[in-house]
Amino acid sequence: MGRKLLLEKAAVEGIRSYEVYRREGGYLSVEKALKNMTPDQVTDEVKKSGLRGRGGAGFPTGLKWSFIAKPEGIPRHLVCNADESEPGTFKDRYLMEFLPHLLIEGLIVSSYALGSNTTYVYIRGEYAWILEILEQAIAEAKNNGWLGKNILGSGFDCEIYMHRGAGAYICGEETALIESLEGKRGNPRIKPPFPAVKGAWDRPTVVNNVETLAAIVPIINMGAEEYAKIGVGKSTGTKLISACGNINKPGVYEIDMTISVEEFIYGEEYCGGIPGGKRLKACIPGGSSVPILPANLLLKTAKGETRIMNYESLSDGGFAKGSMMGSGGFIVFDEDQCVVRHTLTLARFYHHESCGQCSPCREGTGWMEKILKNIEYGKGKHSDIDLLWDIQRKIEGNTICPLGDAAAWPVAAAIRHFRDEFEWHVNNPVECQQHNYGLAHYADALEPA
Amino acid sequence: MAEEQKKLFKVTIDNITIEVEPGTSILNAARKIGGDIVPPAMCYYTRLKGSGGKCRTCLVEVAAGSTADPRPMPKLVASCRTNVMDGMVVKNITSDKVIDARNGIVEFLLINHPLDCPICDQAGECHLQDLSYEHGLEGTRYEFPRRIFEKHDLGPYIQLHMTRCILCFRCVYVADQLTEKREHGILDRGDHSEIATYIKKSLDHDFIGNVIDVCPVGALTDRTFRFKNRVWFTKPVDAHRECNNPKCCGKVTLWYRGEEVFRVTARKDQWGEVDDWICNECRFEKKLTSDWVIEGPTMVNRHSVIAQGHYVGVEKPQEVLYDVLDGRKPRLFMDIHKISEVNEPGRDLSKIEGPAHSTDFVEHKNK
Numbered sequence: 001m002g003r004k005l006l007l008e009k010a011a012v013e014g015i016r017s018y019e020v021y022r023r024e025g026g027y028l029s030v031e032k033a034l035k036n037m038t039p040d041q042v043t044d045e046v047k048k049s050g051l052r053g054r055g056g057a058g059f060p061t062g063l064k065w066s067f068i069a070k071p072e073g074i075p076r077h078l079v080c081n082a083d084e085s086e087p088g089t090f091k092d093r094y095l096m097e098f099l100p101h102l103l104i105e106g107l108i109v110s111s112y113a114l115g116s117n118t119t120y121v122y123i124r125g126e127y128a129w130i131l132e133i134l135e136q137a138i139a140e141a142k143n144n145g146w147l148g149k150n151i152l153g154s155g156f157d158c159e160i161y162m163h164r165g166a167g168a169y170i171c172g173e174e175t176a177l178i179e180s181l182e183g184k185r186g187n188p189r190i191k192p193p194f195p196a197v198k199g200a201w202d203r204p205t206v207v208n209n210v211e212t213l214a215a216i217v218p219i220i221n222m223g224a225e226e227y228a229k230i231g232v233g234k235s236t237g238t239k240l241i242s243a244c245g246n247i248n249k250p251g252v253y254e255i256d257m258t259i260s261v262e263e264f265i266y267g268e269e270y271c272g273g274i275p276g277g278k279r280l281k282a283c284i285p286g287g288s289s290v291p292i293l294p295a296n297l298l299l300k301t302a303k304g305e306t307r308i309m310n311y312e313s314l315s316d317g318g319f320a321k322g323s324m325m326g327s328g329g330f331i332v333f334d335e336d337q338c339v340v341r342h343t344l345t346l347a348r349f350y351h352h353e354s355c356g357q358c359s360p361c362r363e364g365t366g367w368m369e370k371i372l373k374n375i376e377y378g379k380g381k382h383s384d385i386d387l388l389w390d391i392q393r394k395i396e397g398n399t400i401c402p403l404g405d406a407a408a409w410p411v412a413a414a415i416r417h418f419r420d421e422f423e424w425h426v427n428n429p430v431e432c433q434q435h436n437y438g439l440a441h442y443a444d445a446l447e448p449a
Numbered sequence: 450m451a452e453e454q455k456k457l458f459k460v461t462i463d464n465i466t467i468e469v470e471p472g473t474s475i476l477n478a479a480r481k482i483g484g485d486i487v488p489p490a491m492c493y494y495t496r497l498k499g500s501g502g503k504c505r506t507c508l509v510e511v512a513a514g515s516t517a518d519p520r521p522m523p524k525l526v527a528s529c530r531t532n533v534m535d536g537m538v539v540k541n542i543t544s545d546k547v548i549d550a551r552n553g554i555v556e557f558l559l560i561n562h563p564l565d566c567p568i569c570d571q572a573g574e575c576h577l578q579d580l581s582y583e584h585g586l587e588g589t590r591y592e593f594p595r596r597i598f599e600k601h602d603l604g605p606y607i608q609l610h611m612t613r614c615i616l617c618f619r620c621v622y623v624a625d626q627l628t629e630k631r632e633h634g635i636l637d638r639g640d641h642s643e644i645a646t647y648i649k650k651s652l653d654h655d656f657i658g659n660v661i662d663v664c665p666v667g668a669l670t671d672r673t674f675r676f677k678n679r680v681w682f683t684k685p686v687d688a689h690r691e692c693n694n695p696k697c698c699g700k701v702t703l704w705y706r707g708e709e710v711f712r713v714t715a716r717k718d719q720w721g722e723v724d725d726w727i728c729n730e731c732r733f734e735k736k737l738t739s740d741w742v743i744e745g746p747t748m749v750n751r752h753s754v755i756a757q758g759h760y761v762g763v764e765k766p767q768e769v770l771y772d773v774l775d776g777r778k779p780r781l782f783m784d785i786h787k788i789s790e791v792n793e794p795g796r797d798l799s800k801i802e803g804p805a806h807s808t809d810f811v812e813h814k815n816k
């Protein structure tokens with residue numbers, strides 16, 4: 001049974017309100033940090049905890065914080081990235097909806113560590129009702145002296161402001177988010193300079209994911225050492241996984257990063273297996289941007305080891321034979337799902353969400369969508385598959401921001417692992433519209449390498 | 450006061466080493482060397498702050514970051530927005546990766562381009578034409594309808610042909626930086642982005658005509674010149690006048706056909722960038738020789754078919770071939786000795802009496 005650090009109290013009646021949250025031990029980390037620790041000590045704790053960013057890239061949070069420039073007389077900002085728009089990822093939504101005060105608490109401690117007197121939460125436009133929940137929580141925190149001037153007599157001032165996005169996935173990319181926060185068009189910036197040096201209004205800025213900032217609370221409460229004991233290797237602490245697709249129990253799960261992928265999919269405590277006793281075909285383990293894996297590479301690595309739900313194990317095998325933890329959006333496909341169709345869906349998404357600044361992503365995403373559409377609707381050619389491969393290859397790595405890569409990877413992985421399914425679509429233009437290619441050999445055990 | 454000697458950074462681009470001031474971009478360092486090794490730049494514009502980084506045509510490979518940290522950079526970088534470090538080693542045309550990526554970028558830029566060069570006023574001085582000539586495929590692999598927009602007349606002087614636009618953002622920066630009234634010029638996002646028509650508002654501005662000069666393609670054209678002539682029939686002449694507008698430099702290029710001035714543009718350097726902005730009055734209203742003091746024929750830059758003509762002052766690329774040959778596949782030159790028996794290096798032609806015959810060489814070989 002995994003240990004819960006974030007969602008432990010999610011089911012407590014009324015936990016959304018300040019009184020209940022406080023009664024259940026809320027805001028203790030703020031007391032501990034502001035009264036007994038210096039900002040640098042808080043940063044050190046976070047470093048020691050081994051916490052890695054939960055927004056997708058998995059960059060060590062403490063290290064990121066230590067990069068923030070501290071020029072004299074210039075304000076710094078912490079910005080919470082609550083733009084969560086990656087298909088398949090809905091963990092931040094759950095956390096904010098049910099435990100708004102946990103995020104606020106994490107934000108105050110983190111703001112203290114970074115010296116941010118004005119902290120922003122950039123929230124996805126479609127999460128309008130959560131905006132209200134968080135605004136209510138901020139007001140309650142402020143009324144109870146956790147925000148405002150001279151918090152707990154520590155001399156530290158902090159205000160948190162909500163900023164609602166306008167429905168663009170790209171505004172989740174940290175520099176586009178900053179542009180949007182400044183009131184501009186959400187185009188990613190060209191880096192360097194990095195936000196830690198020149199971020200919002202050219203001031204040093206740290207952008208962190210909702211879950212990352214919430215995890216600061218247990219780290220301070222239990223101490224970095226205890227926190228680092230949970231999990232394995234460089235995957236410390238717990239991770240929220242939003243599971244969806246063909247599983248019996250879709251939802252948000254908090255796991256410690258030692259359980260196997262198999263247990264996560266089939267375990268009663270987690271996804272509870274695949275409905276109708278169908279077989280597993282494939283899975284995207286970390287949100288739509290990460291490579292899809294066929295069942296035989298998902299449950300076991302190419303080396304034949306059991307694949308574990310953590311950063312290292314999921315990426316074992318690189319892109320050729322592995323995937324990524326990403327943002328924790330776990331999408332399961334059963335034997336009746338069509339990989340071509342699914343890849344088309346994703347390509348359409350990235351085409352629609354490209355900001356259009358740089359040529360490879362602007363033009364390449366649309367082109368891939370059109371070709372995929374042809375293949376899916378029985379109008380494809382064999383050369384189209386190679387063309388798709390060539391297009392994704394020319395987008396990847398050549399763009400301003402990682403959205404280009406995120407658009408290229410799913411296409412690359414689908415062709416890499418499911419090429420015969422693409423070919424079947426080309427060879428069987430009529431059948432491919434009547435039924436699916438099915439499971440084929442994707443669940444067969446792999447030849448030992 | 451003795452000026453402190455600034456430490457210069459040494460950077461090697463395609464095997465040619467040059468010293469530049471810290472803060473110089475790779476692109477500008479390459480431009481200092483000149484010739485074939487200069488990456489093409491479709492969106493960067495020296496005089497426009499914040500420009501560059503978008504088109505990705507200038508991508509280069511950094512084989513060594515610096516002397517202090519000689520690791521290569523994992524991805525290709527935009528040379529217009531990456532500054533050199535001391536000891537940096539850059540590969541442009543000597544890198545297969547770069548050429549491959551650049552071919553890809555050019556293809557991306559062209560898939561939605563109308564390729565209506567025969568009826569486009571920019572033809573002959575279009576950077577996209579140059580680029581596709583060097584890097585483009587013979588045919589297209591794109592089998593879908595191309596993106597089309599309506600033409601817009603943006604006021605009396607400028608026409609916007611959004612269909613041809615490559616979204617380099619240069620005109621947006623011009624409007625931002627030369628005029629006071631506006632912030633953005635691009636509506637929507639992705640491949641349906643368009644230069645917004647509310648750019649109209651700033652079109653009354655004295656300096657907005659400069660968007661025509663910065664546009665690398667034929668998306669923004671001069672309505673007073675449209676369809677009047679092809680640029681390669683016109684003859685460029687440098688001229689100036691006392692302009693009343695204090696911000697206008699008054700230095701222009703007049704494009705003549707016969708005795709008639711067909712259009713007026715700002716003066717451009719060899720990279721196709723303007724030396725200084727000119728006002729609308731100079732550009733659109735002064736089309737008589739008597740308005741101007743003529744200086745002489747224009748030095749023709751490499752970005753123009755006019756350079757194929759016979760005007761004086763044509764600039765040739767620096768002789769860099771031998772420097773870069775190492776590792777590079779020359780496009781045109783070949784080792785004559787390898788394909789012809791006639792010019793054998795071992796045979797001293799000056800020793801042969803009279804006209805040389807192939808038999809002279811056979812003998813030589815048999816010796």
Ligand SMILES: Cc1cc2nc3c(=O)[nH]c(=O)nc-3n(C[C@H](O)[C@H](O)[C@H](O)COP(=O)(O)O)c2cc1C
Pocket residue numbers: 052053054055056057058059061064081082083084085086169170171172173174175207208209210212213401402403406
């Ligand atoms: C296209 C794109 C969309 C992104 N969307 C999100 C998002 O919705 N939420 C998020 O936390 N990070 C998102 N990221 C990652 C952020 O850029 C950034 O890495 C993250 O907020 C850093 O937080 P962390 O260090 O706590 O993970 C996105 C990145 C890209 C390239």
Ligand code: SF4
Pocket residue numbers: 170187188353354355356357358359361362399400401402403404405
């Ligand atoms: S990669 Fe795509 S989303 Fe990112 S800056 Fe370029 S065009 Fe915009």
Ligand code: SF4
Pocket residue numbers: 613614615616617618619620621644660663664665666668669
């Ligand atoms: S209209 Fe011309 S200058 Fe403006 S963005 Fe398009 S190509 Fe660039």
Ligand code: FES
Pocket residue numbers: 489490491492493501502503504505506507508527528529530
């Ligand atoms: S010129 Fe460098 S990216 Fe366009």
